[in-house]
Amino acid sequence: MITDQSWSDARQVWDHHLMHHTPRPCSVIVGLGSHDLGVADASAGFYLRGLAPLIVFTGSTSPTTRDRMPRGEAVHYRERALALGVPESAVLIEPKARNTGENIRFSRAALDEAGVDVDSVLLVSKPYEERRSYATARKLWPAVDIVSASSPMTFEEYVASIGNDRMVIDMLVGALQRLLVYPARGFMIEQPVPDEVAAAYERLVGAGFTSRLMP
Template structure:
């Protein structure tokens, strides 16, 4: 059972993940692989609005996606973007990355191999991973300007679109944990965590929303 307090705490984490960056044209969009095809739809919309000349979709599969995206997250993203009118020639696909750090490193390597200069990145992720994606990119690729964006929707709308509130809450908790522990492991930059967010995270952990937590090293 998911309580009203669980929803309030999840809302705290959801709001904290939103970066509210001002949208502007960038050298490339990088769509981070996941279970959410909305990432591909946002990237396609940004391309069609002239915000980027090129999209990189990055991602292999995970325990969440191996059944629903058997050809790999990046390939399913590419197919969705092409269905929405993006020319295949404007899409690069990176199919090996299995975490956010690899998404960025492997995408960067792919662009460098193609001799494509990058000054700015329009980073497209799930709504509850905007901040972690940004922090990871700033750590791994500090010389580029980063704009972090996602589908514009409320937590309730997002849960309705995924049709699995526990999965979304677990993912929110997992994203928040990584923001807290990964700076010590030098996976991403440090960011201050408001007290209310830390308390909401702790309550959700106590109530069992822990399936996406990683072991702290």
């Protein structure tokens, strides 16, 4: 049973994860691999709106995607984008990355190898990974302008789309923990966490939403 307080706290954490950037034309779209095909849908939608001439899908597999995406996250994302009308020539795949840092570094290397000049990136992730993705890219790719985006969904819509309420809240909590601890490890730039968001995070941890926390 998820209490009203936990739902309220989860919405507050969700809102903090969103960067509220307005998608705009960029040199390239980079879609970060995950269990969520909505990233591929959003990336394809941005391409079809003319916001970039090229998409890079990046991602290998993880314990949460191995069964669902056996050919790898980037490959499945590419197949989804092609089915949505993106031409094959407009998609690069980077099939080796296993975390957000590798997503950024390996995508950058793939674009360099392809001879693509990049001064701005429309970075597409799951909604609750917008801030983490942005902070990671700003650390590892500081010379380019980063616009962070995702599928335009409310918290309630996202929970319904995943179909597992507790897992979504666990993921929100895990993503916030990384915002708190990763800057000191050199993985991302620091993103201030307001006191009320930190308090909501602590209440959720205390309520047992801990399966995605690092030791």
